[in-house]
Amino acid sequence: MSAKIVSFEPATGAALWEGEIGSADAEVAAARQGWAAWAARPVTYRIETLRRFANVVRSRHEAFADLIARETGKPLWEARTEVDTVIAKVDISVTAYSDRTGQRRVEQAMGGRLAVRHKPHGVLAVLGPYNFPAHLPNGHIVPALIAGNAVVFKPSEKTPATGAFLIDCYREAGVPEACVRLLIGGPDEGRALSAHPDIDGLLFTGSARTGIALNRQFAERPEKILALEMGGNNPIVVFDTPDLYSAAVLVVQSAFTSAGQRCTAGRRLIVDQKLYDPLMTEIDRLAGRLIFGEPHSDPQPFMGPVIDNDAADMLQESFLSLLTRGGKPVRYLERPMDDRPFLSPAIIDMTDAADRPDVELFGPILQVSRADSFDAAIREANATRYGLSATLISQNPALYDQFWANIRAGIINWNRPTNGASSAAPFGGIGWSGNHRPSAYYAADYCAYPVVSSEVDQARASIGIGLRDG
Secondary structure: OOOEEEEEOOOOOOEEEEEEOOOHHHHHHHHHHHHHHHHHOOHHHHHHHHHHHHHHHHHOHHHHHHHHHHHHOOOHHHHHHHHHHHHHHHHHHHHHHHHHHOOEEEEOHHHOEEEEEEEEOOEEEEEOOOOOOOHHHHHHHHHHHHHOOEEEEEOOOOOHHHHHHHHHHHHHHOOOHHHEEEOOOOHHHHHHHHOOOOOOEEEEEOOHHHHHHHHHHHOOOOOOEEEEEOOOOEEEEEOOOOOHHHHHHHHHHHHHHHHHOOOOOEEEEEEEHHHHHHHHHHHHHHHHHOOEOOOOOOOOOOEOOOOOHHHHHHHHHHHHHHHHOOOEEEEOOOOOOOOOOOOOOEEEEOOOOOOOOOOOOOOOEEEEEEEOOHHHHHHHHOOOOOOOEEEEEOOOHHHHHHHHHHOOOOEEEEOOOOOOOOOOOEEOOOHHHEOOOOEEOOHHHHHEEEEEEEEOOOOOOOOOOOOOOO
16 A cells, blocks of 8 residues: 555644655656657747646635645635745746846847857746745746746655645646646755756755755756745834834734744844833734634634744743743743644743844744843844844934845845745745745745857958968
8 A cells, every 4th residue: 555645724633635655766756758849849848838827826815725624724715825925926937027038138249249148957846835835835836837846745744735736726727737846855855856866956945954955065066956935033113203103013024924934933032121011012912812723713813823833832841941041921832722733822032042043933922032222133133044034114314225235135124024025036044044045035046047149140251360371
């Protein structure tokens, strides 16, 4: 009997889906056999195929959103927005392909020309995360297919049903089966795929620990493209702002949307000492009003559970660890049901802690520290190996100029949440947040490579110096 993988609903514990564990060898071989024919198609053909994919997803919108909500535990309203981003990705990728990797020609002397075109890499592996199991892998797959690559996609073992649904939509739209392959499995299958000698590159979204391991693995394979989109220990700095309610809303949105399971989630709040008491009163009051519950609950919750009980256990242990380091709880992390991964929003003041661990706690935990100057706030914001997202909440433009110039991050916002990045812009970070291969609009850059050609219609050549008379 073949081994199987089972997906469970975080909110209920019910089995949702099961499928047979696949073979990296078989999936890569199929993609290797099929990609050349896809690459030989005109780009207009590939684009129209992906436009049909968008229409397929649009026609299955509610079923897709329902599946995402059940498999991740996120509220139905949020799952619907994820499906919207899957659809929108096609038009964005078409524009990005033309803008970032379009053909260019420069006329040269004597009828010559310099041409710049782009070629696909070949077979690209995509490893997807569980927090946005459709949107984030789709953000790699669509531009890869438009560029002419074949894709082998391994979804997270925690959200395989969403991955299978996504692949069905590509195939229903007419993407050849050989060009978009699904590999069901766990960490072993992921390692087999990333190490496979017949892939031409790997596009990864996930944790820094896994990304760093992949970076080491690919260090001796410079011929393979590697794009890493990892996590963040993202700061929110609040200084010189009179509207404390709006500031509190931005902090809560940053820290607790998706139950904190976003790589761009606000992890650390750094606040002007003078604003600390009134701001924390507003944040605590607002956090206490947040509804967390099952994805289909009525009224709709602000956030659902974290992905599974193991994640909930780890977050509880991490909160206790922060307490033992000297953190002072503003709002405790509560777990109303021991056998379900529901967690309440938690806030802890780490100003006087013995040390502040530089880790990404992937859940609804916000760490707070006070600063007595803006320079000190910037130093604290930069006290991380990560560098994905950062936000300043202030009504002082001069402070934003200073913040933008000095913060180490790939996404720097002003009076906006740390999360909610646009797919129409590059998305990526520095340090432990990525390897300088931003995704979203810039995904086109790593899905094809430039080829430069010096061309002339008729060969005319001579050597004007260095020849003996003859």
